[in-house]
Amino acid sequence: MSARFPFSAIAGQDELKLALLLTAVDPMIGGLLALGDRGTGKSTAVRALAALLPDIKATTCAYHCDPVSPQTMCDTCRTNAKPKTHHIKIPVVDLPLGVTEDRVIGALNLERALSHGEKSFEPGLLASANRGYLYVDEVNLLEDHIVDLLLDVAASGENVVEREGLSIRHPARFVLVGSGNPEEGELRPQLLDRFGLSIDVRTPADVAIWVEIVKRRLAYEADPQGFIDQWAESEIALQKKLVAGRKRLANVITPDSVMQRAAELCIHLKTDGIRGQLTLMRVTRALAAYEGKSTVSDEHLKRMAGPALRHRLRRNPLDEAGSGTRIDRAVAEVFGT
Amino acid sequence: MITDGISDSAASVHAVLIGRLLASDPSNLGGVVLHGPAGPVRDSWIAMFRRILPSEKPLIKVPHHIANDRLLGGLDVAATLSSGKAISERSLLSHVAGGVMQLLSSERFALDKASYLSAALDDQTAVRFGIIACDEGLEEDEKTSSILTERMAFRIDLNDCVAFDDIDADDVSNIIERAANLALPDELLLALSGTAVRLGILSIRPVIFAARVARLIAALDIADAVGEDHAKIAATLVLAHRARFLPATDQQDEQQESPPPQSDEPRPEDELPATPTEGELADVILEAVRAALPTGLLEKLDHASLIQKSAKSGAGSMSQKAGKMRGRPAGSRRGDPRQGSRLNVIETLRTAAPWQNLRRRAQPNRKGVIVSKEDFRINRYKQKRETTAIFVVDASGSAAIRRMAEAKGAVEYILADCYVRRDKVALIAFRGKTADILLAPTRSLHRARRSLADLPGGGGTPLPAAIDTAIILAEQVRRGGGTPIIVFLTDGRANITRDGTADRAKASAESEEAAKALRSTGVQALMIDLSENRDGAARKLALAMGGVHLPLPYADAARISQNVNVAMKAERGSR
Numbered sequence: 081m082s083a084r085f086p087f088s089a090i091a092g093q094d095e096l097k098l099a100l101l102l103t104a105v106d107p108m109i110g111g112l113l114a115l116g117d118r119g120t121g122k123s124t125a126v127r128a129l130a131a132l133l134p135d136i137k138a139t140t141c142a143y144h145c146d147p148v149s150p151q152t153m154c155d156t157c158r159t160n161a162k163p164k165t166h167h168i169k170i171p172v173v174d175l176p177l178g179v180t181e182d183r184v185i186g187a188l189n190l191e192r193a194l195s196h197g198e199k200s201f202e203p204g205l206l207a208s209a210n211r212g213y214l215y216v217d218e219v220n221l222l223e224d225h226i227v228d229l230l231l232d233v234a235a236s237g238e239n240v241v242e243r244e245g246l247s248i249r250h251p252a253r254f255v256l257v258g259s260g261n262p263e264e265g266e267l268r269p270q271l272l273d274r275f276g277l278s279i280d281v282r283t284p285a286d287v288a289i290w291v292e293i294v295k296r297r298l299a300y301e302a303d304p305q306g307f308i309d310q311w312a313e314s315e316i317a318l319q320k321k322l323v324a325g326r327k328r329l330a331n332v333i334t335p336d337s338v339m340q341r342a343a344e345l346c347i348h349l350k351t352d353g354i355r356g357q358l359t360l361m362r363v364t365r366a367l368a369a370y371e372g373k374s375t376v377s378d379e380h381l382k383r384m385a386g387p388a389l390r391h392r393l394r395r396n397p398l399d400e401a402g403s404g405t406r407i408d409r410a411v412a413e414v415f416g417t
Numbered sequence: 418m419i420t421d422g423i424s425d426s427a428a429s430v431h432a433v434l435i436g437r438l439l440a441s442d443p444s445n446l447g448g449v450v451l452h453g454p455a456g457p458v459r460d461s462w463i464a465m466f467r468r469i470l471p472s473e474k475p476l477i478k479v480p481h482h483i484a485n486d487r488l489l490g491g492l493d494v495a496a497t498l499s500s501g502k503a504i505s506e507r508s509l510l511s512h513v514a515g516g517v518m519q520l521l522s523s524e525r526f527a528l529d530k531a532s533y534l535s536a537a538l539d540d541q542t543a544v545r546f547g548i549i550a551c552d553e554g555l556e557e558d559e560k561t562s563s564i565l566t567e568r569m570a571f572r573i574d575l576n577d578c579v580a581f582d583d584i585d586a587d588d589v590s591n592i593i594e595r596a597a598n599l600a601l602p603d604e605l606l607l608a609l610s611g612t613a614v615r616l617g618i619l620s621i622r623p624v625i626f627a628a629r630v631a632r633l634i635a636a637l638d639i640a641d642a643v644g645e646d647h648a649k650i651a652a653t654l655v656l657a658h659r660a661r662f663l664p665a666t667d668q669q670d671e672q673q674e675s676p677p678p679q680s681d682e683p684r685p686e687d688e689l690p691a692t693p694t695e696g697e698l699a700d701v702i703l704e705a706v707r708a709a710l711p712t713g714l715l716e717k718l719d720h721a722s723l724i725q726k727s728a729k730s731g732a733g734s735m736s737q738k739a740g741k742m743r744g745r746p747a748g749s750r751r752g753d754p755r756q757g758s759r760l761n762v763i764e765t766l767r768t769a770a771p772w773q774n775l776r777r778r779a780q781p782n783r784k785g786v787i788v789s790k791e792d793f794r795i796n797r798y799k800q801k802r803e804t805t806a807i808f809v810v811d812a813s814g815s816a817a818i819r820r821m822a823e824a825k826g827a828v829e830y831i832l833a834d835c836y837v838r839r840d841k842v843a844l845i846a847f848r849g850k851t852a853d854i855l856l857a858p859t860r861s862l863h864r865a866r867r868s869l870a871d872l873p874g875g876g877g878t879p880l881p882a883a884i885d886t887a888i889i890l891a892e893q894v895r896r897g898g899g900t901p902i903i904v905f906l907t908d909g910r911a912n913i914t915r916d917g918t919a920d921r922a923k924a925s926a927e928s929e930e931a932a933k934a935l936r937s938t939g940v941q942a943l944m945i946d947l948s949e950n951r952d953g954a955a956r957k958l959a960l961a962m963g964g965v966h967l968p969l970p971y972a973d974a975a976r977i978s979q980n981v982n983v984a985m986k987a988e989r990g991s992r
Contacts, residue, residue: 118567119620123539177532177564182759193762218532218564245763262861283619290610291603293621294628301445301629302597 085300086311087128088318091292092284093121098367099277099387100129101318103255105325106366109276109359111234111256113219113267113391116281121293122259126215130172132319136211139163142203143210143250144171152237154250171212173205173254175230177221184229188244201248206239209254219258220267227271230256234274273352276359278391280404325370332365334376341414342381348410351392360388378415385411428577431654432462433584435571438633438654440469441589442596443517443547445629446570447538450523450561452552453575459551462573463519465581466549471590475516476549477509481525489533510537513546523550523561531562538568570626572658589637596636601628604698605648611699612652612706617661627655645698649705657706752795764794803899805841805858806831809887810869811907811947812848813878825869827945828906832865841899843890844868847883849876850917854886858894880911880958881924884931891940902941903964908948909955925954932961943967943980 090097096114103109114122138144140163145153147165157163175184186204193199205214214230216222233239239252258275260267272278284290300307308315339361346357364380373380386407393403439446451459467476479488489508509518518534520526526534537544548569552561566572609627618624631651635643749761769792776787808828835842842865844856855868883905891901911924935942942964946955959966967980 117619119622121621174536176536177528179529180759188762190760190762217536221528244761262863283621287607287610287614290614290621290624291606294606294610294625295603297625298601298628 084131085124085128085297086308086315087125087132088314089296089300089307089311090121090125090128091296092286092289093125093281095387096122096125096279096281099279100125100257101322102363102366102370103257103276104129104133104322105370106329106362107253107255109255109362109366111258111275111277113272113275113278114257114259114281115262115278116259117283118261120281120283122281123215123217126213126257127172130170130213132315132322133170134319134323135167135169137165138168138211139165143207143252144168145251146211152251152253171208171210173209173212173214175205175214175216175222175226177218177223179205179226181226181229184226185233185239185241186248188246199245201241201246203250204239206233206252206254207250210250210252212254214254214256216256216258218260219271220260220262224268227268231271231274269352272391273355275391277363277387279387280390321370324372325366328372328374329366329369332369332374332376334361334365338364338376338378338381341378344414345381345385345410346389348414349389349393349407351389353392356389356392360384363388382411382415426577426579428574429579429581432573432575432578433465433581434634434637434650435573435654436462436466436469436581436584437587437589437637438630439517439547439549439571440466440471440474441592441633441637442629443470443474444515444545446547446626448517448548448550448569449571449573450550450552450566450569451573451575452554453573453578454553455551456575458575458578458580461580461582462575462578463549465584466517468585469587469589470517473515475513476519477513477516478519478521479509481520481522481527481530483509483530485530485533488530510544510546514544515546517547517549519549519551520561521551523552523565524554524559526562526565528562528564531565535564535568538565567620567622570623570630570655592633592636595639596629596632599632599635599640599643601632601643605631605643605645608698608702609648609652609656612702613656615699615703616656616659616706618656618659623655623659627651630655645701648698649702652702652706660706749794749796751791752793759796761794761796765792768792768794803841805843805894805899805901806835807843807845807858807887807890807894807901807903809845809847809852809883809903809905809907810872811878811880811883811905812846812872812874812876814848814875825872828869828904829866831904832862832869835862843894845883845886845890846872847879847886848874850879850882850913852879852883852886854890858890858899877913877919878907878911878924879913879915879917880907880909881915881927881931882913883907884928884935885915888931888935888938888940891938895940902943903935904943904945905955905958905964906945906947907955908946909944909953909958910948911954928954928958929961932958936961936963 087097099112103112116122136144137147139147139153139157141154141157143154143157145157145163147157147163150158182204184204185206187202189198189200189202216230233252234254234256237251237253239250241248241250256275259281284293296307342357342360342364346360351357360381363384364376367380367384368374368376386404389407390403393406435449439449451462453459463476470476486506487509489510534548537546538548548565550561550565550569554560560566606628609631610624613624613627627648628651631643631647634647634650638647640647749764765788766786769786769788772792773787776789777783780787808831810828832842841858841860842856842862843854843858844865845852846855847853855872856865859865887903887905891903894901909928910921911928912919912921914920914924915927942959942962944955944959944962944964944966946953946959946966946968948955948968956966956968965980
């Protein structure tokens with residue numbers, strides 16, 4: 081397996097890159113939805129991010145549990161006083177369209193059942209994605225019953241399997257990253273709401289960036305290792321910044337005034353439910369931590385209002401105004417500028 | 418030039434060049450769509466490609482009905498059961514490493530397989546391969562999934578080509594190394610990017626393909642550097658067939674300024690990347706691309722790409738009905754697990770259990786449970802059928818403007834409802850002499866709204882043509898596994914016949930005839946009557962169609978929507 085395209089070498093798409101980094105600072109933000117044109121580097125960015133993140137320590141079970149956090153472990157690891165551990169890359173799992181339920185949640189292991197007559201569980205994609213990223217390209221074309229499965233698991237962080245005589249539950253905490261083109265079909269509001277952030281991905285407006293993208297891509301193909309070495313320094317710098325941000329996260333304070341404004345913003349926009357505001361609080365904290373600040377400011381709030389709330393506005397399907405415009409307007413009104 | 422010595426049509430020359438390029442670097446170029454019927458031309462191209470492709474690289478045929486297990490690897494259930502040992506199936510993907518996969522009838526590949534393949538194409542770190550997609554699609558809803566074509570550099574239209582029997586193989590094995598040493602000047606890259614932008618290509622992948630192709634062409638040409646000519650050919654091969662609009666020449670500039678009516682571009686042009694000032698070079702390349710586009714192609718392309726867009730959410734059109742593994746599980750039945758279904762192990766063992774003693778006596782040496790073929794139980798799945806509401810809107814002069822506004826209001830109301838229920842909508846408008854599909858079945862409410870708002874008015878009432886078009890579209894929807902329902906908004910006063918002449922009596926007769934044809938298809942129809950006289954022509958037509966008649970004065974938007982709902986529910990219930 082050859083090395084991945086470096087994250088810092090991705091030209092353009094700054095909003096997408098920042099949002100991805102923030103989900104890495106605080107996975108509790110709850111996933112990312114990237115909507116926009118094809119061929120704009122969405123999947124490259126997700127894969128590159130996983131390569132950027134530091135390796136994690138994990139048990140050797142199928143769910144690569146976190147050895148220091150017993151409450152998120154699977155049953156086997158929890159009962160095992162000293163489970164074996166090793167270091168692994170953050171998993172990035174693709175969920176292809178048209179995937180079957182069996183493959184997603186796991187199923188009876190046919191091989192064992194047929195040749196040995198044993199009842200054993202063959203973990204699915206949700207198990208592989210535990211503690212990592214679950215990436216769904218063209219998420220808006222995903223079949224409804226698969227979407228339902230994802231919704232349940234994404235909310236609870238646990239996959240409950242009750243089928244084919246199996247009764248199994250295992251941890252499945254992952255950052256759900258979806259991408260798609262809204263021209264080809266829209267997403268159900270229930271699924272939209274489960275994504276923490278939503279980013280509009282556009283083809284770069286500047287042809288110079290196109291040229292840069294193509295040049296870097298060709299340079300990478302000509303000599304992958306050389307290209308990675310060339311970018312190694314900025315990758316390490318970015319990784320350090322990320323790790324520092326994670327450490328700082330617990331100590332970042334959100335002043336009451338900022339919270340107040342966030343609430344005003346949500347009320348003003350009439351977002352459904354409280355999830356929008358929670359996400360807004362989490363993502364601004366992650367942003368402050370990532371940028372080395374100890375308190376969240378109004379500035380952070382203004383920058384993150386779009387990604388955190390854009391997809392939660394109650395939609396009048398017949399309303400032409402884009403949600404981005406409505407948020408800008410609300411921000412302007414709440415902040416009185 | 419490298420293309421010397423081949424005297425046939427430009428398309429054939431390009432097709433040969435594409436064969437050489439693809440054979441030299443299949444995985445980085447993704448592949449080629451071979452569009453056209455099966456026949457000697459296609460066979461000869463493939464044979465030529467096989468001659469050029471280095472012999473150690475495999476070329477594997479993949480039929481559209483291939484099982485996912487076979488494509489991606491998995492357990493060979495049937496072999497495992499009969500031998501009593503686990504036997505795994507080797508995936509085609511692992512066989513094809515470094516080579517080329519030939520998809521037979523690629524337009525019929527189900528969405529899941531297309532997306533597995535596209536993920537595999539993307540993941541250059543695992544298996545590297547290219548694709549030849551043999552696309553036999555004739556109609557606009559039959560196309561190779563754009564998920565795949567987006568990742569393939571080339572397209573050949575076989576209808577424009579002649580047989581390739583006498584093309585000799587030449588050695589392409591060292592082309593890649595030679596290409597790797599060639600520098601691609603920045604100004605050429607800029608020109609290629611600029612060309613893509615002006616052709617309305619929004620993805621960066623084609624530009625990357627074009628850059629690779631330009632270098633490979635220069636290498637084939639044994640040139641010292643990539644030159645303008647190489648970039649021109651690259652743009653022609655990679656960018657031309659993706660063009661979504663023609664860049665304006667100087668004379669056309671003025672016309673281009675006023676937006677064309679019914680423009681259905683996903684984005685207004687002012688949001689596109691600003692047209693750069695990359696200078697004459699881009700103009701030269703653009704000119705080369707323009708020369709490669711036959712006249713009238715643009716409209717076709719544009720329309721086709723829109724159809725493709727919406728058809729794609731219908732998942733390769735044919736796939737959904739055939740899928741044996743999709744939808745929610747609903748019990749099990751006897752069947753063969755090899756045909757793409759999933760074995761229900763518990764039920765299979767339960768069926769086998771009573772026979773164990775008997776079978777043990779017959780085969781005393783077998784260990785474990787003895788399962789034979791007739792015990793196999795496979796899972797059944799139930800899939801919700803999608804409803805597609807086809808609106809047929811009368812935009813003629815006789816449907817008065819005021820009434821038209823009411824009708825649009827009603828349609829918008831229904832649209833909003835369809836959105837909530839995740840139904841699809843399609844829009845046919847008729848005026849003047851023709852009925853056109855303004856919007857192929859889509860879930861994108863935004864686009865449905867826009868095409869409705871842009872609806873032009875005035876002209877004759879070609880009702881027979883409209884009913885015919887609606888029937889054709891309804892049958893397409895059915896073939897794709899959906900349930901169509903047709904909603905007419907008209908006053909029913911036809912005055913244009915099928916052949917486009919103004920003859921009220923003949924047009925009325927033809928409408929009736931078409932309405933009866935509609936009835937015989939069994940598609941549910943609704944007639945929203947826009948006329949003042951509610952015992953008029955529209956009512957008669959509604960009766961002939963076996964549909965519901967709703968005169969507008971008595972039907973406000975809410976009531977119409979409710980009626981459509983009832984009709985849709987009835988349709989669902991009956992299937």
